[in-house]
Amino acid sequence: MSAGPRTPFENPVVEWVDQRLPIFTMINKEYGVFPTPKNFNYFWNFGAIAMFMLVTMIVTGITLAMHYAADTTVAFDKVEHIMRDVNYGWLLRYIHMNGASFFFIAVFVHIFRGMYYGSYKAPRELLWIFGVIIFLLMMATAFMGYVLPWGQMSFWGATVITNLFSAIPVVGTTIVEWLWGGFSVDNPTLNRFFALHYLLPFVIVGVVFLHVWALHVTGSNNPSGIEPKTEKDTLPFHPYYTMKDSFGLVVFITIYAVFVFFMPNALGHPDNYTPANPMVTPAHIVPEWYFLPFYAILRAINFDVGIPFTDIVFFEAKLGGVLAMFGSIVLVALMPFLDKHPVRSARYRPKYRIALLLFVLSVFVLGKIGGMPADAPLMHIGSFLLTTTHIAQLLTLYYFAFFLVILPYLSKREKALPMPESINDAVLQCKSGKCCEA
Amino acid sequence: MSSNDHHSHCCGGGNCSPSTEIKDQKTEECCGHCDEPSRRDFLFMTAGAMGAVAAGSVVWPFISQMNPAADTKALSTTEVDIASIAEGQAVTVMWRGKPVFIRHRTAKEIEEAKAVDVATLRDKQSDDQRFKTRPEILVVIGVCTHLGCIPLGQKTGEVKGDYNGWFCPCHGSAYDTSGRIRKGPAPKNLEVPSYSFISDTLIRIG
Ligand code: HEM
Ligand code: FES
Numbered sequence: 001m002s003a004g005p006r007t008p009f010e011n012p013v014v015e016w017v018d019q020r021l022p023i024f025t026m027i028n029k030e031y032g033v034f035p036t037p038k039n040f041n042y043f044w045n046f047g048a049i050a051m052f053m054l055v056t057m058i059v060t061g062i063t064l065a066m067h068y069a070a071d072t073t074v075a076f077d078k079v080e081h082i083m084r085d086v087n088y089g090w091l092l093r094y095i096h097m098n099g100a101s102f103f104f105i106a107v108f109v110h111i112f113r114g115m116y117y118g119s120y121k122a123p124r125e126l127l128w129i130f131g132v133i134i135f136l137l138m139m140a141t142a143f144m145g146y147v148l149p150w151g152q153m154s155f156w157g158a159t160v161i162t163n164l165f166s167a168i169p170v171v172g173t174t175i176v177e178w179l180w181g182g183f184s185v186d187n188p189t190l191n192r193f194f195a196l197h198y199l200l201p202f203v204i205v206g207v208v209f210l211h212v213w214a215l216h217v218t219g220s221n222n223p224s225g226i227e228p229k230t231e232k233d234t235l236p237f238h239p240y241y242t243m244k245d246s247f248g249l250v251v252f253i254t255i256y257a258v259f260v261f262f263m264p265n266a267l268g269h270p271d272n273y274t275p276a277n278p279m280v281t282p283a284h285i286v287p288e289w290y291f292l293p294f295y296a297i298l299r300a301i302n303f304d305v306g307i308p309f310t311d312i313v314f315f316e317a318k319l320g321g322v323l324a325m326f327g328s329i330v331l332v333a334l335m336p337f338l339d340k341h342p343v344r345s346a347r348y349r350p351k352y353r354i355a356l357l358l359f360v361l362s363v364f365v366l367g368k369i370g371g372m373p374a375d376a377p378l379m380h381i382g383s384f385l386l387t388t389t390h391i392a393q394l395l396t397l398y399y400f401a402f403f404l405v406i407l408p409y410l411s412k413r414e415k416a417l418p419m420p421e422s423i424n425d426a427v428l429q430c431k432s433g434k435c436c437e438a
Numbered sequence: 439m440s441s442n443d444h445h446s447h448c449c450g451g452g453n454c455s456p457s458t459e460i461k462d463q464k465t466e467e468c469c470g471h472c473d474e475p476s477r478r479d480f481l482f483m484t485a486g487a488m489g490a491v492a493a494g495s496v497v498w499p500f501i502s503q504m505n506p507a508a509d510t511k512a513l514s515t516t517e518v519d520i521a522s523i524a525e526g527q528a529v530t531v532m533w534r535g536k537p538v539f540i541r542h543r544t545a546k547e548i549e550e551a552k553a554v555d556v557a558t559l560r561d562k563q564s565d566d567q568r569f570k571t572r573p574e575i576l577v578v579i580g581v582c583t584h585l586g587c588i589p590l591g592q593k594t595g596e597v598k599g600d601y602n603g604w605f606c607p608c609h610g611s612a613y614d615t616s617g618r619i620r621k622g623p624a625p626k627n628l629e630v631p632s633y634s635f636i637s638d639t640l641i642r643i644g
Contacts, residue, residue, distance in 0.1 A: 156587070159585070159586045159587070160585040160586060160587070160608070162586075163584075163585040163586040164585065177505065177506060178501075178504050178505050179504070180506075181504055181505065181506055181507065181510070182506050182507075182510045182534070182535060183506065183510075183514070183534035183535055183536060184534065184535035184536045184581075185535075186510075186535045188506075188507065188510065192504065278532075278535060278536070278537075279530065279532070279537055279588065280588065281587040281588045281607065281608060283607055284607075285587070285608055299609065302609075302623050316625045317623050317625070318584060318585075318623065318624075318625050374608075374609045374610060375609075375610060
């Protein structure tokens with residue numbers, strides 16, 4: 001990370017440090033004068049917002065950890081102790097608890113932005129893949145964090161999710177017992193989950209560093225998807241985008257604060273205020289909302305995959321569901337290789353735009369179904385009883401078809417709309433009302 | 439690999455192929471022309487292999503520490519007095535952190551279990567393979583083989599599902615009076631733990 005030729009700083013202390021470690025030169029280059037496309041819309045705020053959330057989670061997490069103990073006999077009580085006795089403990093916990101949700105909101109919007117404006121395409125493929133890795137690490141972190149309060153949902157969520165690995169042929173049970181450190185989710189499991197829940201956010205920090213580094217090699221994409229060509233196309237990051245990011249962040253924090261102070265349990269499940277009981281399963285186990293679309297995909301595969309009308313089964317329903325669930329995220333990482341269309345932005349790709357918006361809609365509906373009981377009846381069509389499972393199967397099919405069929409097909413066939421010459425021209429077109437601000 | 443010393447001047451002692459015309463040259467470059475592995479290659483390989491073994495044996499404790507610890511395993515037998523379980527009744531005991539269902543089956547329940555054509559089952563087991571010596575005492579692990587919920591059907595008044603055994607509320611698996619999977623997403627029958635009769639009225643699980 002050499003910062004290249006240095007211009008001296010006026011402040012002698014800054015200059016003294018910078019001569020020895022050009023950290024101020026680096027900051028100025030990457031966050032001060034960094035040339036940034038001038039046409040960013042508010043979708044470009046969510047990277048900075050996600051970064052803010054990561055720091056928030058680490059700060060509140062470490063302070064919570066000072067009062068928590070990962071032992072099944074006391075974990076639940078420790079969280080209550082935080083809530084009732086520790087000074088501002090309730091605040092720390094509610095910031096952390098809702099912070100997980102808002103972190104996911106920021107990252108979901110951030111990922112959508114990338115999909116809509118084609119930010120995953122060359123030369124940003126690796127940047128995109130780092131992003132998906134961050135998302136996977138976040139899911140692992142949040143899953144293990146949710147186990148720590150040792151309520152009923154903590155326990156049974158952990159049981160159901162770790163049991164997914166038992167679907168792996170031959171070694172499944174061995175792997176699950178290895179994850180548990182016993183023969184069921186129990187004290188050893190809670191202990192290791194706490195250790196890993198503490199560790200993983202720092203691994204995320206490491207991958208975020210690589211993510212941002214890669215970003216600063218290629219530069220940012222922008223709503224037109226056209227690379228900046230001249231100085232007319234860009235603005236220095238500071239003060240233009242430091243200001244825009246700060247404003248967006250304040251709006252975001254305001255909404256977040258409404259949840260923390262006025263409806264802190266709205267996004268959680270009341271069952272998690274009942275201590276874990278290994279002998280009683282709650283009637284309806286649901287994961288946290290940000291896992292619901294993937295949970296719906298998992299449950300949609302309720303049939304064995306094999307040769308029809310024979311006993312030959314390639315994989316059982318359980319394994320099929322697990323493969324589909326993990327596959328659904330792997331496909332996101334593979335987007336740069338599935339979509340080879342030369343035009344980045346959905347603004348100039350009307351067909352891709354429709355396919356993508358339908359994709360987003362199906363993810364929302366999958367999320368809704370993931371939160372409902374399996375096989376919940378919806379309506380009768382003649383003698384056929386339509387259930388949530390049927391809808392989930394249909395949408396799962398679309399989810400996979402979007403990546404595996406529609407993207408490759410549109411790469412070859414879609415004719416893009418006429419493109420402006422440069423970012424500057426794109427902006428001028430918009431000003432004269434010739435384009436929609438999408 | 440032979441340790442032919444005739445060519446030791448080449449490649450610091452390695453074996454050049456005899457067919458190589460420069461085999462007798464005392465130059466360093468001749469190594470590049472050897473098409474047989476040299477002594478140096480051999481050293482690389484053995485050092486590499488030893489390194490891999492060393493790395494593996496260092497990594498293993500860090501992986502294995504996550505497996506069930508000795509005291510966790512030591513807790514893995516439990517004794518149950520079954521004398522008090524009347525016909526038609528069931529009890530649940532805790533074993534290895536999991537519930538174990540012990541059901542004293544009625545003649546009708548045994549009848550139902552035996553009447554099933556094994557070939558039609560998802561996990562093909564006859565009722566005889568499901569109990570030890572006494573058909574009326576059925577012992578199974580009370581954990582749904584789908585994703586690990588506890589099926590209902592132990593207490594009087596709980597739903598027992600379409601097959602009069604157990605019903606898992608999580609995703610709707612139904613088990614019969616032999617604990618075999620009959621309906622729903624679970625792939626396997628309820629597991630039969632290893633257990634033995636210590637006396638007529640006492641069993642040891644694990
Ligand atoms: C990627 C960042 C993080 C995410 C997404 C995350 C997520 C979560 C979630 C969802 C919970 C459950 C909250 C509840 O229902 O009570 C939780 C609890 C907890 N987390 Fe984190 N966390 C993160 C970082 C950290 C860090 C760095 C620490 C430091 C040790 C930490 C310590 C804790 C503790 C002690 C609890 C238990 C107390 C409680 O449940 O409120 N977390 N975390
Ligand atoms: S866990 Fe029992 S049906 Fe899914």
